[in-house]
Amino acid sequence: MKIFSLISAVVVGVALIYGTMDMPEWGDPNSPASTHVSPYYLEHSIEHAATPNVVTTVLADYRGYDTLGETTVIFTAGIAVVLLLRKRRKTGGEDDE
Amino acid sequence: MIRESQDVIVKTLARLLVPFIVIYALYVVMHGHHSPGGGFQGGVILAASFVLLAISQGLDKIRQRLSEKTAGILSSLGVLIYAGIGLLCLLLGGKYLDYGKLSKLLPVEPAQARSLGILGVEIGVALAVMAVMCLIVFTIFSFDEDSGGDE
Numbered sequence: 001m002k003i004f005s006l007i008s009a010v011v012v013g014v015a016l017i018y019g020t021m022d023m024p025e026w027g028d029p030n031s032p033a034s035t036h037v038s039p040y041y042l043e044h045s046i047e048h049a050a051t052p053n054v055v056t057t058v059l060a061d062y063r064g065y066d067t068l069g070e071t072t073v074i075f076t077a078g079i080a081v082v083l084l085l086r087k088r089r090k091t092g093g094e095d096d097e
Numbered sequence: 098m099i100r101e102s103q104d105v106i107v108k109t110l111a112r113l114l115v116p117f118i119v120i121y122a123l124y125v126v127m128h129g130h131h132s133p134g135g136g137f138q139g140g141v142i143l144a145a146s147f148v149l150l151a152i153s154q155g156l157d158k159i160r161q162r163l164s165e166k167t168a169g170i171l172s173s174l175g176v177l178i179y180a181g182i183g184l185l186c187l188l189l190g191g192k193y194l195d196y197g198k199l200s201k202l203l204p205v206e207p208a209q210a211r212s213l214g215i216l217g218v219e220i221g222v223a224l225a226v227m228a229v230m231c232l233i234v235f236t237i238f239s240f241d242e243d244s245g246g247d248e
Contacts, residue, residue, distance in 0.1 A: 047208065048197075050206075050209050050211065051211075052130065052131050053129065053130055053133075055133070056219075057215070060136075060215040060218050061194075061196065061211055061214070061215055064194040064218065067222065068179050068180065068183065068194070068218075070137075071175065071221070071225050074229050075172050075175070075225055077229065078172055078230075078233055079172075081232070082165070085237060085240050086165075086236055
């Protein structure tokens, strides 16, 4: 079973590495990401949202739904930590509550 | 459990530093439109001021200012502000989180309204991040109170 896990891990790893060969070069101006939405955001940020910082516009406006999810993730992480680690009010008293 | 520091230098310096940290955090939140910054970063800096107070003045004193219950309410409130602004845009006839529709409520152009909408959600994010960070730190700081068992 272990040898099977190893083989599957190696096969998937090689496939993933082979897949990265076709990826555009880092920062390539002709890559699809740099020719499609990026220039649109850069050119229209001021006109659409009157905000000079394009990062803020993308983060909170164009990709606002994503940021809402991030905030929810942080909130959920906090609640999870509190639920797991909060001190119990009544230590040793098992009969009450 | 973090107790009050006995060192007068630590206590005084922490007390002196906290207002500046809070001002800087608010600056980072409000100035996110023009410079690097925003809700996440500002919220963490704001939480750092509470953590600095907690490790210098003792956890109990800070709990009087920001109890774990208040922090929990504030973190929920932050997410609620964000989702609420989105819902408000929906009610005003736009898409979810389409801040341009807020111009029906505010006396500004749609582009300005989007800018203000961004500011609103950043404040929500900052509240949530600040409260969650404080909550996590307070909870971890007070974790060893369990083992005593005399409370």
